Amino acid sequence: MEREELIEKAKESAAQNFKQGLNCAESVYMAVYDQLEDPALPRESVALITGFGGGIGVFGSACGALLGGIAALGLVHGRKDPYYVAPITLNGAVEERVNTLYGNPGLYRFFNQLPNRFKQAYGNVDCSDLTEGYHDNWLCKEHAKQCMKLIIHAAGMTMDLLLEGKDKGYVQPFGENIGQHK
Numbered sequence: 588m589e590r591e592e593l594i595e596k597a598k599e600s601a602a603q604n605f606k607q608g609l610n611c612a613e614s615v616y617m618a619v620y621d622q623l624e625d626p627a628l629p630r631e632s633v634a635l636i637t638g639f640g641g642g643i644g645v646f647g648s649a650c651g652a653l654l655g656g657i658a659a660l661g662l663v664h665g666r667k668d669p670y671y672v673a674p675i676t677l678n679g680a681v682e683e684r685v686n687t688l689y690g691n692p693g694l695y696r697f698f699n700q701l702p703n704r705f706k707q708a709y710g711n712v713d714c715s716d717l718t719e720g721y722h723d724n725w726l727c728k729e730h731a732k733q734c735m736k737l738i739i740h741a742a743g744m745t746m747d748l749l750l751e752g753k754d755k756g757y758v759q760p761f762g763e764n765i766g767q768h769k
Contacts, residue, residue, distance in 0.1 A: 594746045597622050601742035602735060610640030611738050615655035618742040619749065620662065627662055642714025645725075650714045652738045653705050656745035657698060664697060664752045689768060692757035697748075703762030704744050709737070 588596075601618035609617060616636045620626055638644050639654040669684060688695050706712050715722070717737060721730035751759075761768045 590750055594743050597742045597746035598739045601738050605738050611651035612636045612639035612655035614738045615652045615742045616659050619659035619745050647715030652741035656701055656741045659745050663749055696759045697752050697757040699762050700748055700759050
């Protein structure tokens, strides 16, 4: 399947998931999960994502759609065994584990892309800010439409980045980050 087809399929699947009552995080995670040929985890792994909805249990922090996307990226690109470092050396194992995150290539360069792209598109990554105006009427139709837009876009961005990681690896320049890594 072509790249654009996979992205569109993930977006459509995310919308259907949300319409079927999955939360924002589950909708994005499952949309990407269902496009994978051989997921590393069973379908029930969605249980790990459920609490991310509404910015983590409707707490309002990081958008659940964004968190579901990060979890889906981790499914494919995350460290399957963070204790494994090849070649393992007695003095270099810890340094090498850290380097797989912060180095160039490095996983944080890759994972950093999704929140930065999301923030560029919406000006914010926090659920409470993205859903401002709906806090007093959380389950209203307008709120659902706002979240649907975020879910569809997050699923598309996630699938695009997942494919980019397969094609280019983890050499992207850091975007905004708390340590000002470059």
